[in-house]
């Protein structure tokens with residue numbers, strides 16, 4: 001089929017109808033019952049089997065202490081500056097080694113995915129941690145529908161490049177656009193999600209609206225925000241932090257208390273919101289998600305850090 005040359009591709013063109021929970025139908029249902037449409041669309045979602053039962057951080061914590069260098073390097077900068085980003089309409093290009101490459105409207109993707117609320121304990125590399133009730137869907141769902149071609153080994157992700165709305169892109173702190181990558185088996189793991197919301201609402205801009213990656217067993221910087229491109233490839237893709245400082249940031253970046261960052265220990269973390277007397281807690285390997293250990297059988301994770 002000639003999908004390759006179409007730019008107006010709808011996700012439904014490559015997805016069997018009626019199989020998946022349809023967010024648009026849910027919204028239409030709400031309208032039919034006379035419910036006013038809220039300013040931020042509410043997202044109906046079920047808890048995922050992978051959710052932790054740890055108490056989530058407050059919305060205030062999750063949305064006021066962020067890393068998003070396109071909006072400044074301070075932890076308060078994203079909340080102050082990310083409002084300038086236009087997130088509707090949004091298109092995600094899916095290309096490379098897939099059967100159905102194209103430019104997909106986010107609404108069309110969302111109309112056809114299984115949305116499950118997941119609560120993930122999420123630890124950032126600067127040594128704090130938080131528990132976020134993400135709303136998202138498995139990246140594997142999207143990749144399967146894109147049609148992974150034989151020989152694909154990695155998935156590359158890109159954030160948008162839009163210096164007129166992203167003031168941080170005027171400074172060469174990183175080689176923009178922000179880039180990340182996963183090995184295909186990591187990308188297909190059910191814990192790897194694309195998040196489109198948190199706490200029952202669409203993602204706030206500072207958290208990576210309208211769609212961002214969440215890989216809970218890896219340091220926070222792997223979880224790339226505001227994704228506009230997903231590419232299947234047979235080569236390990238370049239990633240922003242590894243390009244910036246390969247000695248400090250490896251491709252894998254699995255949470256690992258046994259491997260120190262060259263400039264600090266990674267053995268403990270500070271749970272955000274615990275207060276200044278809350279203290280630090282020991283960090284667990286793979287952030288406690290032991291089920292991913294098998295992905296790295298036979299690898300020395302001090303070498304493949």
Ligand code: MTE
Pocket residue numbers: 065066067068069070124125126159178206207208219220221222223224225226
């Ligand atoms: N994605 C983009 N595009 N730009 C960034 O600067 N920062 C990363 C990651 N994704 C970043 C990004 C880092 S260092 C972390 S710790 C997490 O986003 C923070 O996610 P949060 O602000 O939602 O907690």
